[in-house]
Amino acid sequence: MIDLLFGPFIEFGFMRRALVGCLALSLSAPPVGVFLMLRRMSLMSDAMSHAILPGAAVGFLVAGLSLPAMTLGGLAAGLCVALMAGLVTRSTAIKEDASLAAFYLISLAGGVLLVSLRGSQIDLLHILFGSVLALDDPALWLLGGIATVTLFGLAAIYRPLVMECVDPLFLRTVSRAGGPVHYAFLGLVVMNLVGGFQALGTLLAVGLMLLPAIAARFWAADLSGMIPVSVLIAMLSSVIGLSVSYQADVPTGPAIVLAAGGLYLASMLVGRRGGLVYRLFRGRHLEA
């Protein structure tokens, strides 16, 4: 069993690189996902992952399959959409989900147009499903850097971010931090999606961000518990997904996300906090 799980990592360098990259992403993406989920913005990350596409496509058109070019392009497009959506939300009556939907659709359509201008279907598939088994040194540095910036960034804005989630009006009356904190958080979301897009592809980058976060909700009562649990679940999904993908010879990105999905379903069934089993077979009620 241990050999089945860890054998490939001991044997092959590319598996070790893939593992390191996924673990780095598991450190940074799930905490961001926890906040997204609690702000009822879970689907926003899906939209953002599409919004990244035109930037990555421009990078691809300019420099071919080059990591820095596509990463920079993706970051620029994602931040641009986040900023525009945030600006529209804060200065008009339109809610955040609606303005984000508008901008991400524009962005996605632009991206598809750009990709189709040059490059074949195979290139597009590569962008969409990632290249986790071909992580080179710069890619690992990028993932590590993103994890570092995300964790320090979240620590720095943690308090105002929580206040902005619970009681934005209160935060506005005591401080002007609300706007900057919101944008900083959106920046972290975009950064992690770009990192995930490198490892897992745009379509599946969201999986490692959200599935562990949602699963963690079934195990921990408050934020201080949810964040570490979500990181643990993401790391477990990475190890399981990589092993399964190697043993069964299936694509790695989907294997990792499906592993996270499996852990989510298990959590939903047997989780201590509101899991289905506990709901069906709860103990007799207390006296007070």
Add this chain to the structure above:
Amino acid sequence: MSCDRDGAIALRGLTLAYDRHPAVHHLDGTIPQGALLALVGPNGAGKSTLLKGIVGEIPCLEGRIERPAPKGSIAYLPQAAEIDRSFPLRVLDLVAMGLWHRLGPWRSARPHRPMLMDALAKVGLGGFEDRLIGTLSGGQFQRALFARLIVQDARILLLDEPFTGVDGRTTADLLALIRSWHDQGRTIVAALHDLAQVRGHFPQTLLLAREAVAWGATGAVLTAENLARAQSLSEAWDEDAAICGRHAEPATGPDHDHSHAHAHTHEHHAHGEGHHGPSPAKAASPPKPAAPDPARGHGHAA
């Protein structure tokens, strides 16, 4: 506590509006330091709007609000519906938000824990500090918000319908807390609907129906005649209301006069007629002074 500095709020020809339709219209007056003022009026009279305006949530369309500058000096309790109670936050953390102006984003709240526990005990929530906010009842949650107000330690407290959906016992407890804040010399403005409560606990009242119907000692303000007038004045906004030609504030600086002069020309362009006061469509309005009305304000109770 630290209430020695000026805690007064002055409203100068204040108009607050949604999409140009005034919700608070040409309001003049001063809420003195240490006042315990009830804000009374029918639904849609602009009570919440006025509080939001004072706290800076809505920009002044015309006129201005003079209030103490630092952000920490005003505490505002909105209607509870605006808070996400499903967020997994512990009661103690909610109350600790009140420490923001002292701690900012990074300093530890741990040294202040005894003070937070003390605030919880004062509102009768001792032992609730580790509960999630989603598990509190409506009344308990309102108590927790009052604990946060205690921790904020502000010189001016603005309370927007603080007792809506709260039982008698809790209301009595919270009213006692408001009384103790008043004794400490804080300025308190509360939007309320329960007139008996206002008569019993609030020495000053502002009866609002977009404009001040009456403002002064509670007994003199809450007369049957004034209340009927407030009711008739407060009908919903008029889609076709004409541009208001009333002077906002006679004694403002040149900047303001200039902007108002501009409004005047605009009005003449648009309608070719100048009229004073709100739209003539409001036939129910009692006769009101057509010209600037500096006297309308504090102590002008009918």
